Amino acid sequence: MEKEDLSKLRIDKSVRTFRSSKRKKFVYLIAAIGVIGAMGFLYLDGIISPSVPVEIVSISQIYPSQMISQLNASGYVVAQRKAAVASKVTGRLISLMVEEGSRVKEGQVIARLENDDAVAARDQAEANLKVAQANLEGAKAELEEASRTFNRDQQLILKGVISRSQFDTSEARFTRAQASVAAAEASLKASMAALRAANVALDYTFIRAPFDAVVLTKNADIGDIVTPLGAAANAKAAVVTIADLSSLQVEADVSETNLALVKVKQPCEIQLDALPDVRFRGEVHAIVPTADRAKATVMVKIRFINKSSRVLPEMRAKVSFLTRNLNPEEEKPRTVVLKSAVVNENGKKSVFLIQGNKVIETSITLGELFGEMVEVLGGVKAGDKVVARPPRRLRNGSRIKVVEK
Numbered sequence: 001m002e003k004e005d006l007s008k009l010r011i012d013k014s015v016r017t018f019r020s021s022k023r024k025k026f027v028y029l030i031a032a033i034g035v036i037g038a039m040g041f042l043y044l045d046g047i048i049s050p051s052v053p054v055e056i057v058s059i060s061q062i063y064p065s066q067m068i069s070q071l072n073a074s075g076y077v078v079a080q081r082k083a084a085v086a087s088k089v090t091g092r093l094i095s096l097m098v099e100e101g102s103r104v105k106e107g108q109v110i111a112r113l114e115n116d117d118a119v120a121a122r123d124q125a126e127a128n129l130k131v132a133q134a135n136l137e138g139a140k141a142e143l144e145e146a147s148r149t150f151n152r153d154q155q156l157i158l159k160g161v162i163s164r165s166q167f168d169t170s171e172a173r174f175t176r177a178q179a180s181v182a183a184a185e186a187s188l189k190a191s192m193a194a195l196r197a198a199n200v201a202l203d204y205t206f207i208r209a210p211f212d213a214v215v216l217t218k219n220a221d222i223g224d225i226v227t228p229l230g231a232a233a234n235a236k237a238a239v240v241t242i243a244d245l246s247s248l249q250v251e252a253d254v255s256e257t258n259l260a261l262v263k264v265k266q267p268c269e270i271q272l273d274a275l276p277d278v279r280f281r282g283e284v285h286a287i288v289p290t291a292d293r294a295k296a297t298v299m300v301k302i303r304f305i306n307k308s309s310r311v312l313p314e315m316r317a318k319v320s321f322l323t324r325n326l327n328p329e330e331e332k333p334r335t336v337v338l339k340s341a342v343v344n345e346n347g348k349k350s351v352f353l354i355q356g357n358k359v360i361e362t363s364i365t366l367g368e369l370f371g372e373m374v375e376v377l378g379g380v381k382a383g384d385k386v387v388a389r390p391p392r393r394l395r396n397g398s399r400i401k402v403v404e405k
Helices: 013-044 116-159 165-203 257-262
Strands: 051-052 056-058 059-061 070-081 082-085 090-094 111-112 206-208 213-218 240-243 250-255 267-272 275-290 296-305 317-323 334-338 343-345 348-355 360-361 365-370 371-380 385-386 400-404
Touching: 051 240, 070 257, 116 165, 250 257, 250 275, 250 317, 257 296, 334 365
Parallel strands: 051 400
Antiparallel strands: 056 385, 059 334, 070 250, 070 317, 082 240, 090 111, 111 206, 213 240, 250 296, 267 275, 267 317, 275 296, 334 371, 343 348, 348 360, 348 385, 365 371
């Protein structure tokens, strides 16, 4: 038997390896085509399209007065009539009838001091007055009797019925009675004056409002010692601080170099930091005739034309000095956008409204021009963000990348 050649039984791996490699390349090719197709679909759908760099701007509100303002200044609301209400006498506060925000009328009692001693002094003065009145009545009665006796003795002495000494006595009595009446009248006047003084001293213990006002601060509490001098460490010089809110004005500092742009009765617009959405009409009331050397400014007082209960003392204010009075329709705010943000295609006006990282082309209606801004009547609202200068390749739905200015 011939010996078999076992080497012929080996598997030829070269053929298998060639076929496997060919199959893998085909799979890779199909996968690559799928990926490219998916990327193309996503690109066309805008999901993975390259971001367009843009600048953004907000839809804002402006007032037409900003276009005719020639000077701006800042200051504070100040009450021109303001008082720290105190007492003219020293005493312990036993009653306080007001608090912060209370409205008071001229002459209204707002606080009372302990006044037992003043009441006692008033009662004593009243009693002394009654004694003086009684003494005057007695003196007048004595004078009347002495007058009748003196007149009768004058007739009798002429007839020689009475002696000269009796007549002299009658005359002296009449003279004393006249003096007694004069003294009683003087005493009565003194008692009346003492009563008035006692009433005034008693009235000083009642603290009254000097004018119609609103209570701003409460400086003392019940039990505190109130004194006009405030010498003691725990004494209070004032009970409350009040201000006449009808006298509120804005006191603004204007640079000396710009003072020529300001004149009395000049129209102004006032904006308060506490009320940013409201504009108040005003006019220059006075230019204080002195300068602040340290700040090189002059104080200008601006009065409110349209007053509001929301305006309070010490609020911070900004004042625009205008070149003319505003028309009624110019007092309302306007919604505006930068002119460069508006796209005009075949007469159709639109802006690219930003929503997330994309833009939506939105049609708008335009109105009046205000310099570099244009009024927007519809389509967007104040606070919306749009592309400031839309590039030509920007389309509806494009992805964007915000570029800092």
